[in-house]
Amino acid sequence: MSQFFYIHPDNPQARLINQAVEIVRKGGVIVYPTDSGYALGCKIEDKGAMERICRIRQLPDGHQLYPDVPRSVRAVNLRFCG
Template identity: 55%
Template structure:
């Protein structure tokens, strides 16, 4: 059974955050809220958790996983980003956008797009996520909590606990955080290409 943490969306309880991070560091898989919708999260190098995410969501090897980062200093360790692209991303960050960029050698090969050698990165505008990342001290490997054959992500922590009780190790419930995933912008060529329209305003990149 998954641990269940009911936290305040604006002022999450430090003890609950610390316990959830301990589960991540011990190899666990968590469901957590973001500024767009709930997501699945694990430690960056955790192959078992990665396989569990693939299994839960029935993903193929071309799926772009996301590194959820605390700030640009952290993000810059994992992707190569030029000045023009940096300025474009900075103008909407933190926010509900995922950016696909060329990965550095710090990113485990299993997380890369098999041909492009790219990875998704984002800096969410969400206090629960920021508290998790501050406690964790590294990016969180992440994927939208969208189940197979369903059009929309799950929106309530209690529902996630009910549906995934034996598939995740913890659920962090901060109430309804929406059902629309991030807007995804591919910058791998150096030019913005909106590949998914979501919560973030895509018009800035079109």
Template identity: 55%
Template sequence: MAQYFEIHPDNPQPRLLRQAAALLRQGGIVAVPTDSSYALACHLDDKDAAERLRRIRQVDDKHHLTLLCRDLSELASCARVDNRQYRLLRLGTPGPYTFILEATREVPRRVSHPARKTLGLRVPDHKGLQLLLQLHGAPLLATTLIPAGASEPLNDPQEIRRHYAGQLAAIVDAGACPREPTTVLDLTPMGVGGAPEVVRAGRGSLPALGL
């Protein structure tokens, strides 16, 4: 049965998130709030946890999982970023954007796209999740919490509890999230002189990035 941590959205309690971080390090899957919707997260270097994450979401290895990073420097350590890409990333972090970039060798190959060797990365603008990332001390592997067969993510922590309590180590309840997906931008064309491609228009403003 999942542990349930109810945190304040603006002043999250470190004691509770420290417990959630410990469960992540032990291989647990944790439902976490973000600045777009709730997500499922696990420890990046835990192969078994990543496989369970995919099973819960019912997605295969071609589905882009996302690395949740504390800041732009941590993001840049996980992906190959040139100067043009970096300037755009600065405009969109932290915020409700997911950027598709080529993974570095430091990222386990099993979590990147099998053909393209890319992955999604983001720096969320959510105080509770930022503190959890700080306490965990490393990026988290994540995917939006959308039930199988549904098109919208779950936004009510109690509903998440009813659906997934037996499959998760913990649920971090920070109240309702915006329930609007991130804007997804593929930045890999920029590496060969092209323009970023909008994969999905979501909560993140495109004009704010000059697009």
């Protein structure tokens, strides 16, 4: 199931951020904007979610994914995830 959230950049709604965090905690994949487009994200230790990202991106077997943690995501993580 897909869900769409618009989170205001200047006044982020805690309720929507908490919903997105729960999706990731439960093994979901999220799409978030970057300065050059969009990126896919998931809980890095969730093998199933990582495999879904590889399928979505149509990557070959064995392709290595590297973590990219934007400053805004780190701030959200500190605020809502401890």
